[in-house]
Amino acid sequence: MLANNDDYLNALGRIKSEIAEAQNRAVQSANAEVIRLYWRVGSVLNDNSRYGKVFIESLAKDIRLAFPKIKGFSARSMWYMQKFASEVDSEFCNSCCRIPWGHITHLLDKTEPGAGREWYVQATIENGWSRAALLHEIETKLYERQALAGKVSNFERTLPAPESELAQQALKDPYIFDFITARQGAVEHEVEDRMMENITRLLLELGTGFAFVGRQYHLSVGEQDFYVDLLFYNIRLRSYVVVELKNAAFKPEFAGKLNFYLSAVDDLLRTEHDNHSIGLLLCKTKDNVVAEYALRDIGKPMGVSEYRLAEVLPEGFAELLPSTEDIEKRM
Template sequence: MEDIEKRLFRNIEQLIEESKKEVAISVNQIMSKLYWNIGKEIKMVILNNQKPNYGKQVIENLSEKLSASYGRGYSKTNLFNVIKVYEVFDNEQIFHALSGKLSWTHLRKLMYIDDELKREFYIEMSKLENWSTRTLQNRMKSMLYERTSISKKPNETIKKDLEILKKEKQINQDLVFRDPYLLDFLDLKDTYSEKDLETAILADLQRFLIELGNDFAFLARQKRITIDHTDYYIDLLFYHRRLKSLVAIDLKLGDFEAGYKGQMELYLRYLEKYEKVEGENSPIGLILCSGKNEEHIELLDLERSNIKVAEYLTILPPLQLLKEKLHKAILYAKEKNS
């Protein structure tokens, strides 16, 4: 009898929690729609009046009156926000669909991204991986878009990939892999070995998985494979659920060297032959180096072998230097692909 009552309580508890979530989503949609309509009303009035500083004057007067009648939530800053959200998401139907997936706080952060493709990337990834507003903010702060391979593709390719992600929920490697990877949380000193790096990663595996991205599952450390009576060891082995692929990671100190390609190809061919199961795609290799030799990487045509090479940073440079580095890499890649 007691077990029946416990199950009954759990079932009702689940119904209540699901209902609370539905209410929260509904309230968010209603509030977002309200703010969008307020933004539209204010924008139309401002556009129809050519007086100098008229918009600022309207906002000040309106904020004062609305705050007196409805309390907090109608400050000048918030009114400028609702105008901005209307300007950025000016299609009511699209905005309504978006507000059903993302909160007003999400939208408020997203609307200040001027680059349309970059903004679309964060929108679709937020929806796909169910990011909290805090996660979204952290991803934007770490310049995830600029570090993801897709940012280095031609604009038409980016649009096409994002459209596929939006409509079919299909993700490709360009949306998954990054360069560089930010491993400052490992707290490594100036001198460390590959073993130290691997140990530090496993000691803080949760944060490493966050940096890798959603859908990575850890499988093995120092995965032993035997070929012709010789043992080899894959530093780290993961599985990516959406790509449906094993991902072998090799950790290297210093710059990328040509010999790393053959080593990783051997690992991947072994995984393809002995570890891949039905329904999976071909294994992917990721070589993480503390430095890169771009011409070596370009000439070796690693993409054909399903191998990625990325830099990792254990100490973050000043933000401005990181921005410049990433923007240069994006420009170089787009010029090369044009």
């Protein structure tokens, strides 16, 4: 009997999904066993730490002789294993088993034992960060900016749980746009230009789940035209996110304008499947007390954060420095 085409395609799809999931579980299981092995080897090395560097180098040579095809047991790798076992207990090792060894070595190099390191491990698991992404987040101090920052928002009052918690967790302060070079007198549209030229890095800094919708996004309200600086959609929050960029210190009137934009986006773009639209004011600086007062009676969910650009020499100062040609002539 010939199978119905729909039944065949459905069966094929299910089998392919089962195979893919099984392969993924096998990879994760193998990775977990390797991480636990490295931790146990590190524990042995810690028991003999009094013998120093030469001890590890000799072990690495003999292990390669005993297992010629084995990888990952160079003297340098074994030093990381020792550090791993000395700084991570068996319980935390189980959490680390869910990320690759290369990620763990970055964490051992770039973070100290404690809450910050544990936060980065969990964030890597939740967001699926690559090694490069993890390193970037550590170097830009994401833990301090996202987990520890004194964030200013009205999310708790204007959004239901757990949406409010997710929005608050997504907020950073400050945002680091180190791919944009600052200069004296720069205006918002110039910063926006650089953001659009580096959209991938912009989305990385904004965080997981952001999708770009448009720049200077047109909204027609009544008989007037309005333009949102940057419009995103966050898949995890299931919300439009309106970003207003201000190359100045925060002013209370900024919140009123953003509140208007959020009302317009909710009426014109939001569907029954979307949650409340969220606003984000990015300012050069802010007074937290003033920002909190400004948001106190605002009915739409919004947060206020600062942003940082890459530093450059003061305007005109570069002209005083010798050029490459001048330096070469003097050599």
